[in-house]
Amino acid sequence: MANDKQTCQVLIIGGGPAGxxxxxxxxxxxxxxxxxxxxxxxVRKSGEAIPPNAKPLLKQLGIETLVQHEKHKVYYGNKSCWGSNQLEQKEFISDRLGHGFLLDRLYFETQLQALYQATNQDFYKGFKLKKVVSDNDKIVATIENDSETITLQSQFIIDASGRKASVCRHLDVQKENLDSQFAITFNTKLSGKIPHEISVEATENGWWYVAPFAKNEVTMMFFTLKVLLPAKENMETFLQNELQQTVHLSKTIQNIKIDTVKIMPAGTSCLQIPYGKNWLAVGDAAYSFDPISSYGITSALASGFYGGHAVADYLNGKDEALNVYRYVVENAFQAYLHKLIAHYELEKRWEESYYWTHRLAVFPSETAL
Ligand SMILES: Cc1cc2nc3c(=O)[nH]c(=O)nc-3n(C[C@H](O)[C@H](O)[C@H](O)COP(=O)(O)OP(=O)(O)OC[C@H]3O[C@@H](n4cnc5c(N)ncnc54)[C@H](O)[C@@H]3O)c2cc1C
Known part of the structure; x- marks a missing residue:
């Protein structure tokens, strides 16, 4: 069933943190x-850690009370075995901004969407963008669900559709993958209680990330390159082997059951330019970050905040506003790349390893940045 065009000033595709x-x-x-x-x-998404330095942004957005809900947990630091066999501990207690948050991600998305719904603006849930055309001074988009097709018309469109950047794909704007890292994720129960901190440990074929989410349950993720992903039937053996190879995690995480795993892209990617005539990209749609940075959710919220102000200014006649947004987010991305490259370069224990010798192969060299 098709219906008449509905209009709004700004159409936002994606109801995640950025949208x-x-x-x-x-x-x-x-x-x-x-x-x-x-x-x-x-739906349940991967990614739950918000570092302490995101707190001022949460306040700025007026959502700091959302993360204080009992469903979300605080965490006080990171343990990391990276670059040597030693375990390094970073305690946030000494951080000016205190602890970080381990989100119940499903609940956080529910809270964010409820906040938007309280503004009484239009929300098409369960609708997918099918087509978008930039037509002189207006955007015409077609969205549909199983039973309905709707045409929406707006002055401006925001791509907040996550890693795949759906709007940009329709507009023929390319997103460049800087690497082919994938995540294998699963939840599991441990026999004992675990501290409220994140653990990271490198192995020959990638690295582990472990975060507590309930009394003795953890989210575990193993990050590796696409070519090193095992076949489905070898997955459990592969993961158990990678865990056995860890110096520290294998001491506390033993005899775990690995049932359902999810596999997803988890590398760095970016648009060549995050805006154009009548469109702008925010969050993962504009820049996707390696989860080692714990920067994805913060960046999604920040780019939504600054992108939103830029679009409001632009619609109020400030022509340079979108370019200023580009300048800010591009610089943030460059700073992230510097830190990312420096961090991966610290790991030199496995000179023969495919993962570590290819990890930075497609990144610009530090000196070229
Ligand atoms: C394995 C892994 C671990 C991570 N860990 C962390 C972490 O610890 N900390 C952290 O900060 N970040 C982490 N991240 C990154 C973080 O999850 C993302 O950066 C964040 O979700 C980006 O938010 P977003 O709103 O831009 O995109 P998303 O959260 O992906 O939201 C996009 C929304 O758009 C909708 N959508 C997509 N296409 C369409 C369409 N065609 N029509 C309509 N709707 C559409 C989707 O349904 C989705 O809800 C991790 C990522 C991965 C893969």
């Missing part, structure tokens, strides 16, 4: 927007 941060910022600036989200209700 909702953009929508609440635009609403605060008096701009009428409309969010389209592919899932009818939030």
């Amino acid at each position: 909702i941060a953009t929508a609440i910022t635009l609403h605060a600036r008096g701009i009428r927007c409309c969010v389209v989200e592919a899932h009818a209700s939030p």
Whole structure:
């Protein structure tokens, strides 16, 4: 069933952290927007750690109370075995901003969407973007679910659709993959209680990330390159072997059951330019970060906030606003790349390893940045 065109000032594709941060910022600036989200209700996504230095941003967005809900946990530091066999401990206690947060991600997305819904603006849940055309001074988008096709018209469109950058793909704007890292993720129960901190440990074929999410349950992720991913039937053996090879994690994480695993891209990628005529990209759609940085959610919220203000300014006649947004996010991405390369270069224990010899192969060299 098709219906008449519906209009709004700004159309936002994606109801994740970036899309909702953009929508609440635009609403605060008096701009009428409309969010389209592919899932009818939030789904469980990977990524839960918010570092202490994200707190001022949460306050700025007016969402600091959301993360204080009992479903989210605080964490006080990171343990990392990287570059040597020693375990390094970083305690946030001494950090000016205190602890970080381990989010119940599903609940966080639910909270964010409820916040947007409280603004009484349009929210098409369970609708997917099918087509978008930039037509002189307007955007015409087609969205659909199983039973309905709707045409939406707006002055501007925001790509907040995550890593795949769906809007940009429709507009023929390329996203460049800087590497082919993948994550294998699963949840498991441990026999004993574990401290509220994140553990990271490198192995010959990649690295482990372990975060507690319930009393004795953890989220575990192993990061490796696409070519090193095992076949489905060898997955459990591969993961158990990688765990056995760790110096420290193998002491506390033993005899675990690995049932269902999810495999997903988890490398760095970026758009050549994060805006164009009548469109702008925020969050993972613009820049996707290696999870070693714990920067994805913070960046999604920050780019939604600054992107939202840039679009509001632009619609109010400030032509340079989008270019200023580009300058800010590009510089943040460059700073991230410097840190990322320096961090991977610290690991020199496995000179013969495919993972470590190819990890930075496609990145620009430090000196070229
Ligand atoms: C394995 C892994 C671990 C991670 N760990 C961390 C971590 O510890 N800390 C951290 O900060 N970050 C982490 N991240 C990154 C973090 O999860 C992302 O950066 C964050 O989700 C980006 O938010 P976003 O709103 O840009 O995109 P998303 O959260 O992906 O939201 C995009 C939304 O758009 C919707 N959508 C997509 N296409 C369409 C379409 N065509 N039509 C309508 N809707 C559409 C999707 O359904 C989705 O809800 C991790 C990522 C991975 C893969």
